[in-house]
Amino acid sequence: MTLFRDIKGTVQPFWITLRTMLRKPVTVQYPEEQRPPAERARARMILTRDPDGGERCVACHLCSAACPVDCISMQAAEAPDGRRYAAWFRINFARCIFCGLCAEACPTLAIQMSPEFAFCKDDPLDLVYEKQDLLVDHGGKNRDYNFYRHAGIGVVNPRGGNDDEYGPVDVKSNLP
Amino acid sequence: MTEGLITLALILAKLLLILGVLLSAAAYLVLMERKLLGRMQMRYGPNRAGPGGMFQPLADVIKLITKEDFIPPQGDRAIFFLAPGLAALTALLAFAVVPFAPPVNLFGRELPMVVCDLNIGVLYFLGLSSLAVYGVALGGWASNSKYALLGGIRSLAQLLSYELAMGLALIPVVLMARSFSLTDIVLAQQGLPFALLNPLAFVVFMISTAAECKRLPFDLPEAENELVAGFHTEYSGLRFGLFFVGEYINLIILGSMVTVFFLGGWHGPFLPPIVWFMLKVLAVAFFFIWTRATLPRLRYDQLMHFGWKVLIPLSLLNVLVTGAVLLWLKG
Ligand code: SF4
Ligand code: SF4
Numbered sequence: 001m002t003l004f005r006d007i008k009g010t011v012q013p014f015w016i017t018l019r020t021m022l023r024k025p026v027t028v029q030y031p032e033e034q035r036p037p038a039e040r041a042r043a044r045m046i047l048t049r050d051p052d053g054g055e056r057c058v059a060c061h062l063c064s065a066a067c068p069v070d071c072i073s074m075q076a077a078e079a080p081d082g083r084r085y086a087a088w089f090r091i092n093f094a095r096c097i098f099c100g101l102c103a104e105a106c107p108t109l110a111i112q113m114s115p116e117f118a119f120c121k122d123d124p125l126d127l128v129y130e131k132q133d134l135l136v137d138h139g140g141k142n143r144d145y146n147f148y149r150h151a152g153i154g155v156v157n158p159r160g161g162n163d164d165e166y167g168p169v170d171v172k173s174n175l176p
Numbered sequence: 177m178t179e180g181l182i183t184l185a186l187i188l189a190k191l192l193l194i195l196g197v198l199l200s201a202a203a204y205l206v207l208m209e210r211k212l213l214g215r216m217q218m219r220y221g222p223n224r225a226g227p228g229g230m231f232q233p234l235a236d237v238i239k240l241i242t243k244e245d246f247i248p249p250q251g252d253r254a255i256f257f258l259a260p261g262l263a264a265l266t267a268l269l270a271f272a273v274v275p276f277a278p279p280v281n282l283f284g285r286e287l288p289m290v291v292c293d294l295n296i297g298v299l300y301f302l303g304l305s306s307l308a309v310y311g312v313a314l315g316g317w318a319s320n321s322k323y324a325l326l327g328g329i330r331s332l333a334q335l336l337s338y339e340l341a342m343g344l345a346l347i348p349v350v351l352m353a354r355s356f357s358l359t360d361i362v363l364a365q366q367g368l369p370f371a372l373l374n375p376l377a378f379v380v381f382m383i384s385t386a387a388e389c390k391r392l393p394f395d396l397p398e399a400e401n402e403l404v405a406g407f408h409t410e411y412s413g414l415r416f417g418l419f420f421v422g423e424y425i426n427l428i429i430l431g432s433m434v435t436v437f438f439l440g441g442w443h444g445p446f447l448p449p450i451v452w453f454m455l456k457v458l459a460v461a462f463f464f465i466w467t468r469a470t471l472p473r474l475r476y477d478q479l480m481h482f483g484w485k486v487l488i489p490l491s492l493l494n495v496l497v498t499g500a501v502l503l504w505l506k507g
Contacts, residue, residue: 013470016470017466020216020217021212025215026218026219027219027220
C-alpha cells in the first residue's frame with residue numbers, strides 16, 4: 001500500500017517537529033556563554049619557548065616556506081654561541097588560513113597553534129603580529145622538548161654530544 | 177453633511193487601522209516564523225534585538241533599506257519598479273472584503289467590521305489572487321535575466337495551476353452558503369464550520385493556499401540553492417523586501433480566507449469575535465510554519481502532477497458530490 005505509506009510518511013513528521021518544538025534548544029549563546037575550546041584546538045599561531053625559557057625558533061624559514069599563502073616572514077640572526085634566532089618574526093593573520101602547515105613544518109616545535117580564536121580586528125594592519133605578540137612563555141603542546149638537547153650545533157653540549165645525536169661526519173672520509 | 181463626514185472618517189479610520197495592523201502583523205509573522213522554525217530545529221531563533229528579539233523586524237527593515245539596491249541596467253526600469261509593489265498591493269487589497277467581526281454599534285450607527293461587504297466577495301478575492309500572478313510574472317520579465325525569467329515562468333505555472341484547485345475548492349463553500357458574500361459565508365457557519373462539513377474542500381483549499389503563497393512544500397520560487405531564486409533573483413534591498421512582505425501579507429490574507437471560508441470566521445464561544453478571528457488566522461499561520469519545518473520541497477514535476485492529477489480532479493469530484501447532496505437534502 002504505497003498510498004497508505006505516503007500518507008503516513010507525510011503526517012508522521014508533523015508529530016516529530018511538534019515534539020521537537022517543546023524541547024529545550026541546544027544552542028550555545030556565544031558571546032555570553034563561551035565554551036573554552038579544547039587545548040588541542042588549532043587557531044592562532046604562537047611561538048613557544050623551550051623548558052629553559054629560551055626561544056625555540058631557530059629562524060630556519062621552514063614554516064615560511066611551507067606556508068601556502070606566504071604570510072610568515074622573519075630575519076635570521078646568530079647569537080655569539082652560534083645559536084640562530086629570529087631577529088624579527090612576523091605573521092600576517094589577515095592572510096593566514098590556519099592550515100597548520102607551518103606547525104607541521106617546524107623542526108623545533110617553536111611555532112604551534114593555540115586555541116585562541118577570537119581575535120578579530122577592525123583594521124587589517126592590526127592583524128599583523130610581530131614577534132613580541134607571538135611569543136608566549138610556555139612550551140605549548142610539548143613543554144619538555146628542547147631542540148638543542150637532541151640536535152643542532154654545540155650550543156648546549158659540544159658538537160655531537162647529545163644522547164641521541166651522532167658526532168659530526170668527517171666528509172673527507174666519505175670520499176670514494 | 178455631518179452624517180457623511182462621520183461615515184467617511186469612520187471608513188478612513190478603519191482603513192488605517194487595518195493597514196497598520198496588517199503591516200505590523202506581517203512583520204511580526206516573519207519573527208514568529210523564524211522563532212518557531214528555530215524551536216523546531218532546537219535553536220532559539222532571533223533573540224538579540226530587544227527583549228526576546230522583539231525589535232528584529234525593525235532591524236530587518238533597517239538592513240533592507242541600507243543594502244545596495246541593484247537595478248539591472250538592461251531591464252525594463254518602470255516595470256521593474258512596479259512589480260514588487262504590485263505583489264504587495266494585490267495582497268493588501270484582498271483584505272478589503274474580509275469580515276473579521278460582526279457589525280458593532282458605534283455612536284448609534286451600525287459599523288460593519290469589514291472594509292467593503294461585496295456581494296461577490298469570493299470572485300473579488302479570486303480575481304485579486306490572479307492579479308498577484310502579475311507581480312511575479314512582471315518581476316521575472318523586467319529583470320531581463322534568463323534565470324529570473326525562467327523562475328518567473330515556473331512560479332507562474334505553479335500559481336495558475338493551484339489557483340484552479342483553489343477556485344474549485346471554493347465552489348462547495350459557495351454552494352453550501354448560497355452566497356458569494358464573505359459575510360454571508362461566515363454567517364452560514366454559525367453551527368458547524370465548513371471544515372467539518374466538507375473536509376475534502378478544506379484540505380484542497382489549504383494545500384492550494386500553501387502553493388498560492390509559495391510556502392513549503394511548494395516554495396519553488398524560493399529554491400535558491402537548486403533552482404536559482406526565481407523571479408526575484410535580480411531584486412535587492414527594499415524592493416526585495418516588498419516581495420518578501422507581500423508574501424507574508426499574502427499569508428495573512430490567505431489565512432483569513434481559510435478562516436472565513438472553512439473555520440467559521442469570527443464564530444466561537446466565550447471570547448469576543450475579533451479575538452476568535454485573530455486566533456484562527458494565527459492558527460492557520462502556525463500550521464503553515466509547522467509545515468515548513470516539516471516537509472521537504474516538492475520536485476517541480478511532482479508539484480505539477482499533484483496539482484493537475486490529484487487536487488483538481490478531487491475538487492471537481494467534490495463539487496459534484498456536494499451539489500448532489502445539497503440537491504438531495506433540499507429535494
Ligand atoms: S597556518 Fe598555514 S597559512 Fe597560517 S601561517 Fe601557518 S602555514 Fe601559513
Ligand atoms: S618557527 Fe620553526 S620552522 Fe619557523 S623559522 Fe622558527 S624554527 Fe624554523
